[in-house]
Amino acid sequence: MTKTLEKVLRKPLTGILISVVIGFLIGTVILLVAGFNPGSAYAAMFRGIFSKPKYISQVIINATPLILTALSVSFAAKTGLFNIGAEGQYIMGTLAAALIGYYVQLPPVIHPIFILLCAMLFGGLWGALAGWLKTKFGIHEVISTIMLNWIALYLNNYILSLPGVKKQGAQASNEILTSARTSILWDWKRSDAGKAWVAEHPVLGDILKTDLHWGILIALVAAVVIWFFLKHTTKGYAMRAVGQNPNASRFAGINVNRNTVQAMFIAGALAALGGAVQIMGTNSFRISVLPSHEGYGWDGLSVSLLAGSNPLGCILSALMFAALKYGSSTMQGDVGAPSEIINIMIGVIVLCIALSSIYPMIADSLKRREEMHA
Amino acid sequence: MEGQGTEYAVQMKGISKYFGSFCALDEVNLNVRKGSIHALLGENGAGKSTLMNVLYGLYAPEKGEIVLNGKPTLMKNPRVAIQNGVGMVHQHFMLVENFTIAQNIMLGSETTKKLDILDVATVRKQILELGEKYGLAVDPDQKIQDVSVATQQRVEILKALYRGAEILILDEPTAVLTPQEIEELIATLHHLVADNKTIIIITHKLKEIKQSSEWCTIIRRGKYVDTVKVADTTQEELANMMVGRQVSLHVEKSPATPGEVIFNVNGLKVCDHRGIEKVQDVNLTLRSGEILGVAGIDGNGQTELVDALCGLTRANGGTISIHGKEVQNTSPRNIRDCCISAIPEDRQKDGLVMSFTVAENMVLDNYNSKEFSSRGILNLKKMVSHATQLIEQFDIRPAGSEQTPARSLSGGNQQKVIVAREVYNDPELLIAVQPTRGLDVGAIEFVHKALIEQRDRGKAILLISFELDEILDLSDRISVIYDGRIVGELKPEETDEKEIGLLMAGGGGTA
Numbered sequence: 001m002t003k004t005l006e007k008v009l010r011k012p013l014t015g016i017l018i019s020v021v022i023g024f025l026i027g028t029v030i031l032l033v034a035g036f037n038p039g040s041a042y043a044a045m046f047r048g049i050f051s052k053p054k055y056i057s058q059v060i061i062n063a064t065p066l067i068l069t070a071l072s073v074s075f076a077a078k079t080g081l082f083n084i085g086a087e088g089q090y091i092m093g094t095l096a097a098a099l100i101g102y103y104v105q106l107p108p109v110i111h112p113i114f115i116l117l118c119a120m121l122f123g124g125l126w127g128a129l130a131g132w133l134k135t136k137f138g139i140h141e142v143i144s145t146i147m148l149n150w151i152a153l154y155l156n157n158y159i160l161s162l163p164g165v166k167k168q169g170a171q172a173s174n175e176i177l178t179s180a181r182t183s184i185l186w187d188w189k190r191s192d193a194g195k196a197w198v199a200e201h202p203v204l205g206d207i208l209k210t211d212l213h214w215g216i217l218i219a220l221v222a223a224v225v226i227w228f229f230l231k232h233t234t235k236g237y238a239m240r241a242v243g244q245n246p247n248a249s250r251f252a253g254i255n256v257n258r259n260t261v262q263a264m265f266i267a268g269a270l271a272a273l274g275g276a277v278q279i280m281g282t283n284s285f286r287i288s289v290l291p292s293h294e295g296y297g298w299d300g301l302s303v304s305l306l307a308g309s310n311p312l313g314c315i316l317s318a319l320m321f322a323a324l325k326y327g328s329s330t331m332q333g334d335v336g337a338p339s340e341i342i343n344i345m346i347g348v349i350v351l352c353i354a355l356s357s358i359y360p361m362i363a364d365s366l367k368r369r370e371e372m373h374a
Numbered sequence: 375m376e377g378q379g380t381e382y383a384v385q386m387k388g389i390s391k392y393f394g395s396f397c398a399l400d401e402v403n404l405n406v407r408k409g410s411i412h413a414l415l416g417e418n419g420a421g422k423s424t425l426m427n428v429l430y431g432l433y434a435p436e437k438g439e440i441v442l443n444g445k446p447t448l449m450k451n452p453r454v455a456i457q458n459g460v461g462m463v464h465q466h467f468m469l470v471e472n473f474t475i476a477q478n479i480m481l482g483s484e485t486t487k488k489l490d491i492l493d494v495a496t497v498r499k500q501i502l503e504l505g506e507k508y509g510l511a512v513d514p515d516q517k518i519q520d521v522s523v524a525t526q527q528r529v530e531i532l533k534a535l536y537r538g539a540e541i542l543i544l545d546e547p548t549a550v551l552t553p554q555e556i557e558e559l560i561a562t563l564h565h566l567v568a569d570n571k572t573i574i575i576i577t578h579k580l581k582e583i584k585q586s587s588e589w590c591t592i593i594r595r596g597k598y599v600d601t602v603k604v605a606d607t608t609q610e611e612l613a614n615m616m617v618g619r620q621v622s623l624h625v626e627k628s629p630a631t632p633g634e635v636i637f638n639v640n641g642l643k644v645c646d647h648r649g650i651e652k653v654q655d656v657n658l659t660l661r662s663g664e665i666l667g668v669a670g671i672d673g674n675g676q677t678e679l680v681d682a683l684c685g686l687t688r689a690n691g692g693t694i695s696i697h698g699k700e701v702q703n704t705s706p707r708n709i710r711d712c713c714i715s716a717i718p719e720d721r722q723k724d725g726l727v728m729s730f731t732v733a734e735n736m737v738l739d740n741y742n743s744k745e746f747s748s749r750g751i752l753n754l755k756k757m758v759s760h761a762t763q764l765i766e767q768f769d770i771r772p773a774g775s776e777q778t779p780a781r782s783l784s785g786g787n788q789q790k791v792i793v794a795r796e797v798y799n800d801p802e803l804l805i806a807v808q809p810t811r812g813l814d815v816g817a818i819e820f821v822h823k824a825l826i827e828q829r830d831r832g833k834a835i836l837l838i839s840f841e842l843d844e845i846l847d848l849s850d851r852i853s854v855i856y857d858g859r860i861v862g863e864l865k866p867e868e869t870d871e872k873e874i875g876l877l878m879a880g881g882g883g884t885a
Contacts (some may be wrong), residue, residue, distance in 0.1 A: 148437060234742040234750050246728040250686060251718055252739035253707035364394040 002370055009363035012308055015356030019319075023349035027341055037338040045342070047332020050325045052205040060216050061282065063322035065090070068274030070301025070307060070314040071226055072127075072267045076141075077309040078230055079263035080243020085130055085145025086271040087297025088152035089123040091290070092273025095156055096122040098287040099165075101176025101280065109177040116218070119276035120269035126152065127268020131261035141264065149293065157289050172288040182214040184281045188264040214280030220315065222273060227311040230356055239263045271297060302350045321346065376873055382410040382441070383397050383541050384429065397434070398424045402598045404591055405542075408443070409570045411563055413577060413587035413604070415616055416708040417814030418785055421596040422576045423465075423728040429574075430462045435815055442541070461534025462543040462717035467526050469518045475525075476501055476514035476766040479533045503536050508565045523671075528574055531562070541572045544848040548582055552671055553842060553875035560586045578616070578814065580609040581843075620857040627826045632661035636697055636834055637803050642643050643691035644678040652678040654858040655692070655791055660803065660834040665825065667849030667866075668838045671878050675858035676838050677719065680807050683836075684716050685709040696803060710739060715801035717792055719808045719838075721785070725792040728781040732770070733761035734782050736795050769820065786817030793824055805836045810844060822848060842878075856880045 008014055028038040055081045069086040076083035095121035106114055129143040151340055160166050160173060167174050178186075188194040189208045197204035230236040242259040250256050274296060279285060305320050307313030328342035376826035384406040391399040399421045406412040408459035416422045427433045429440060441446050442458055449455050455462075469478050476498050487495045498514045505511045510528045518526060527547065534542055548556045563573055563586060577583060583590055583604055590607070592599040592615045599615050613621050637660040653675045660666050670676055681687040683694060684708040694702040696712050718720040718724035728737050737746050737757055746753050746760070761776040768790045770783070781786055789809070796804060806825060825848060829835055839845050845852055846866050852875040854862040862877040 029579045115683070230756065232752055234747045234752055237734070237741050237752055241730065241734075241741075244729050245723075248738065250726050251684065251704060251716070251724045253705070253710045254738075255707070257686050338747075363395070367395045 002366055006088060006363045006366050009359045009366070011354075014358045016306065016308065016353060018359065019352035019356060020350050022352050024349045027345035030332045030344060031337055034337065034341070036335055037195040039226070041331050041335045041337045044334040045133070045324075045327035045331040045338075046230035047334070048327040053203050054209050056188035057207040057210040057212060059319065059323045061211055061213070063318040063327055064213075064215040064219050064281070065274035066303050066318035066322055067216075067314055068222060068298055069271045069297050070115050070303035070318055071123070071219075071223055071300075072274070072297075073300050073304035074309040074311055074314055075226055075230070075270060075308060076210070076263065076267040076272045077242065077304065079259075079267075080246075081134075081260070081263060081267065082142050082340065083127070083130075083145060083264070083267045083271075084301070084305065085127060085148050085268070086274075086300045087293050087295070088149035089126050090266040090275040090294075090297045090300075091125045091149075091152040091156050092122040092268070093119040093272030093277075094279045094287050095159060095275075096272065097158070097180075097279035098173045098176060101180035101285070105331050106179060108179045112182050115180055115280060119272045124265040124271020125270035126272070127260050128265040130268075131264030132275045134255035134264075146342050149360055150299070153290050153293060158267070160287065160289050165275075166289075170288075172284070175285040175287045176279065179278060181285060182277070184208075184212045185212065187208075189354065189360055191330045196216050203264075211282045213260065213277075215277035215281040218273065218277055222270060223311050223315050226270070230311065235262075271300065274300075286351055302346065305353055306352075321370040322370070381408065382406060383443060384574070386425070386429060386440040387439045387441065389425060389428055389435045391421075391428060391433055392434045395483040398596050398681070399428070401437070402593055402600075405601065406572055406574055407589065408572055409567055410576065411567055411586055413583040413590040415578065415580075415583060415612060416593040417578060417591055417595075417616055417816070419595075419814075420593050420616075422593060423545055425592070425593070426462065426545060426574065426576055429455070430460060430543060430668050437842075442526065449770055456537050456539070459538055459866045460543070461537060461541070462541025463527065463530040463534060463545065463547065465545040467530055467548065469526055469529060471519045472517060474515050474517050475512050475521070475529050475532075478518060478529055479514075479536050483537055486806045489771070500536065501532060504532055508535070508702050509562050510535075523550045523673075524552075524558070525531070527551070528562075540823045541574070542566065543574045545576045546578075547575060548577065548579060549650070550672060550840075552879050553871045554879060556582065560817060567803070569681045569862040580612050580857035582674075583612065592620055613815050617814065618815075619712045621815050621819055625822050625826065627848075628830070630664045630829065631849070632664040633832060634661060635659055635664070636662050637836075638698075639683070639692070640695075641692035642679070642682060642689055642694065642702075644675070644687060645690045646678060646680045651690070652858050653682065656855075656860055658836070658853065658860070660836060662802070662834050663829055663832045664850040665829050665835040666850050667838055667845035667852045667854055668836065668855055669842060669845045669874055669878055670732045670838075670855035672840050674855050674878075676807070678857060678858075680716070680719070680805060680838060683709075683714070683805060703872070710799075711769075713799075713802040714805065715739075715799050715803070716805040717789075717796050717807060717809050719811065721788050721792055726788055727780055731761075731779055731877045732765070732783070733757045733776045735791055736764055736798075739795065740799065764791075764798065768824070770794065786813045789813055789817060789821065793821055797824060797828060801833065803834045805838070807838045808840065810839075810841070818844075835853070838866040842874060845874070846871070854878055869873070 031038040031041050049059060069090055072086045072089065075363050086374050100115050100118050126148060130141045130148055133139040133144045134141050165173055185208060189198060198208055230240060238254050241254060242256050246256045279287065298322065303314060303318045306317035324342050324346060327341035332339040333335050355363050382405050386404040388401045388403065389399050390401055402425055404425065414422045424433065429449065429561050430449045431454050440449055441550050443633050447458055455864045470481065476494060479501055480497045485497055501514045510532055512525060512532065530556055547559060551559060567573060567758050575587060580774050588606050589601060590612065591601040594616060596746065639656060639658040640655055642652060642656045646652050656679060658666065668676065678687065682689045685704055689702040693700050696714060699712065701712050722728060727738065741747065741752065746756055750810045765773060765775065770790045775783065780791060809821050813821065825835055837848055849866050852866055853860045854874055856878060857880060864874065
C-alpha cells in the first residue's frame with residue numbers, strides 16, 4: 001500500500017496533477033469567500049470550454065501560440081538557458097509576419113512558408129543576440145532577454161509610426177495579403193454555398209465559425225521536431241551537454257559558445273513562429289501599437305513550467321492553460337464570478353509545480369518511516 | 375568494555391543519520407579515550423565526515439546519544455558543541471582571506487573593551503601564548519591571503535583552541551600538506567595530547583594513522599566495523615577492514631620500456647586572468663610507454679599547465695607538440711583529435727554532465743563520431759551497448775546503470791566512467807590529473823592498474839598528482855613543479871619522499 005503510494009509520489013506527473021487539484025481547491029475557497037457557488041461556477045467554466053464544438057475549436061486556436069512560446073522556453077531550459085525573452089521574440093515574429101505579409105507579394109502556400117522562415121530568422125536573431133551577449137560579455141540571459149522584450153515592444157511601435165506602415169485612422173498596420181493567410185476555408189465559409197453548408201452541419205459548421213487556421217498543425221509539428229531534436233540528434237545532445245555542464249563540455253571538446261548562441265537562436269525562432277502563426281491565422285491579420293506586452297511569451301513561461309520543460313508536454317499544458325482562461329469568461333458571464341479567480345487558480349497551480357520537488361521528499365520520509373517500523 | 379564514564383572524552387552511541395532515504399550512518403558507536411589521538415578511518419562516503427558533523431552539531435542524528443566526559447549532551451548546533459569544548463577543523467578552511475590571523479581567530483568570539491571596541495592587543499598576546507605552548511607559531515598580524523596552506527591550518531587549530539576546545543576534530547588534515555608539513559602537524563598533535571587534549575582525525579591515509587594515532591575506529595558504508603589499537607595492527611589489516619576485502623596496497627608493475635619521444639612541451643608560459651605567470655618556462659618530454667609524474671603541492675601551476683595542454687586556456691609562450699605537430703592555442707577539439715585524452719582533476723566540474731546518463735557521459739567527447747551517429751542522428755542503441763560494454767570492462771557499479779544519471783553513482787564509479795571514456799579513445803597521450811582524488815582504496819587500485827595497463831600498451835602518460843605516494847608508485851620518471859617551474863627531475867628508484875618533499879616546498883635551490 002505505502003509502496004505504491006511511494007512510487008506514485010515519485011512520478012513527475014503526480015506533482016503536476018496534485019498541483020492542478022490544489023489549484024482547483026484554492027479556487028473553490030476563493031469562490032466561496034467571494035460568495036459564489038463553486039459548483040455552478042466550475043460548471044459554467046466547463047460549459048464554456050466543452051459545451052459547443054466552436055468553444056473547443058477556440059481553445060485550440062488560443063493554445064496555438066502558447067504551445068510555441070512554451071516550446072521556446074522549454075527548449076532553452078533543456079539547454080541550460082532561462083529564456084525570459086519569448087515575449088520579445090514573439091513580437092519579432094509578429095513584426096516579420098505583418099511586414100512581409102503586406103509588402104511582399106508571393107503566391108499562396110509559398111507566401112506563408114516564406115513568412116514563417118523569415119519570422120524564425122527575425123526571432124532567432126533576436127534570441128541569438130541574447131546568447132551572444134552571454135558568451136561574449138557574460139551578461140546573463142535573464143537580464144538581456146527582459147530588456148530585449150521591451151526593445152522589441154518599442155521597435156514594434158516605432159515601425160508602426162513610420163509613414164505608410166500604419167493604416168489610416170487605426171492604431172494598427174495594414175492587414176496582410178490574403179495569399180499570406182493560413183485560415184481554413186476563410187472565403188468559402190463566407191460565400192452563399194458555404195453559409196448553407198454551415199447551417200446544415202451543426203458540428204463542423206460550428207467549428208468553422210471560429211478563426212480556424214493551420215497554426216495548430218505547425219505547433220504540433222514543431223513540438224515533435226523539438227522533442228526529436230533534443231533526444232535523437234548530435235546537435236541536440238551537444239546543446240544539452242553545454243547547458244547542463246559547460247565546463248565538462250568544453251573539456252570534452254564541444255564548442256560551448258557556439259552552442260549557446262545556436263540554442264538561443266532556436267528558442268527565439270520558436271517564439272517568433274508563435275507570433276507569425278498568430279498574425280497569419282487569426283482575425284485581424286495585423287499588428288497593433290502595443291501599450292504593453294500581450295503576454296504570450298510570459299504565459300509561455302508558465303505553460304513550460306506546467307509541462308516540466310517537456311516539449312510534448314507543452315501541447316497538453318498549453319491546451320489546459322488556454323481552456324481555463326477561455327472558460328473563465330463564461331464563468332464570469334453566467335455566474336458573475338470574476339474571471340480573475342481563474343488567474344489566481346493558474347497562479348496557484350504554477351506555484352505548486354515550482355514546489356513539486358516536495359512530493360519525492362514525502363516519498364522518502366514514507367519509506368524511512370516504513371523501514372523504522374520494519 | 376573496560377573502564378566507564380570519564381575515561382572517555384567522547385562516546386557516541388548508536389548514531390543513525392539519514393539523508394532522504396539514504397542511510398548515511400547506521401547505529402555507529404565511537405568511544406574516544408581522553409588524551410589520545412583517535413583516527414576515524416573509512417572509504418569515501420563511508421560516513422566519517424557525517425559522524426563528525428553530528429558530533430559538532432551540524433547534523434541532527436535520527437537516533438543515538440552523545441556523551442561527553444560521561445555527561446549526555448544534546449548537540450543542537452555548533453555553538454553548543456563549542457561551549458562543550460568541541461572544536462573542528464574542516465577540510466576546506468573557513469577563513470576570511472583579507473583578515474589578519476588575529477582577526478580570523480577572534481572572529482565570532484571577539485574580546486572587547488568598553489563600548490564594544492575590539493581588544494586586539496589581548497587577543498594577540500593569547501594567540502602568541504597558545505602558539506608557544508603547542509608549537510603552533512604564527513604571526514598574528516599577517517593576512518590569511520599571504521600565508522601558506524600549512525599556516526592557515528595552524529590558524530584553524532588555534533581558532534579552535536582559542537575557543538577553549540578540549541576535543542579537536544580534524545577532517546582530512548594532511549590532504550593539503552607536504553611530507554615535511556605533515557611531520558610538523560603530527561608533532562603538534564602530540565604536543566596537544568600531552569596537554570590532555572583529545573584529538574579525532576578523519577582520514578583514509580593508513581600511513582599517517584600508523585604515525586600519529588593510538589586508536590583507530592573503522593567504519594564502512596555507514597556501519598561500525600571495529601576499534602583497534604593502532605600499534606597492534608598492520609596497514610594491510612586496516613585497509614582490509616576499511617574496504618571489506620583483501621586489497622593490495624602496492625602497485626605491481628614491470629619496468630618501463632620507453633619508445634620514441636612523442637610529446638614535447640617547450641618553454642611553456644601560461645598566465646592567469648590577472649596576467650600573473652603561473653607556468654614559467656616548463657619543459658617536458660614524454661616517450662611512448664612511460665609514465666611521467668609531475669609532483670607538486672596544489673597551486674603551483676599544475677591547473678594552468680593542464681589547461682594549456684588541453685587547450686582550455688591560452689599558452690602565452692612556448693610550444694606543445696605531439697608527434698612533432700604543434701597544437702598550442704588550438705581548440706580542445708583539435709587537441710583531442712591529435713590523440714590526447716585527459717582525466718580532469720575535478721570529475722564533477724570538468725569530467726561529467728551529472729544529469730546525463732552513464733551512456734550519454736560515455737560519449738561526451740565522441741558523440742558525433744561515425745560510431746555513435748550518422749548524419750547528425752544519434753544511435754541511442756549503440757550508445758547503450760557501448761556503455762554496457764565499458765561498465766563490464768571497468769567494473770562500474772551498479773551493473774546495469776547505463777540509463778542512470780551519473781549523479782547517482784559513487785565518486786569512485788564516476789571516476790571509472792571518465793577513465794573508461796578517456797581510455798576508450800585509445801589516446802597516444804593520456805593526461806591524468808589527480809586521477810584518484812577522493813577515491814577509496816579499492817577504486818584507487820583499479821585506476822592505477824588501468825593507467826599501468828595503458829603504459830604497457832605503449833601509451834605515454836602524464837600523471838599530475840599532489841599525492842606523493844601515487845607519484846612514487848606509478849611514475850617511471852618524476853618532475854617536480856614549484857611555483858610554475860620544473861625544479862627537479864628524478865628517478866623514483868633513486869629518490870625518496872624527503873628529497874621530493876624538499877623540492878616541492880621550494881627548497882631545491884640549496885640542495
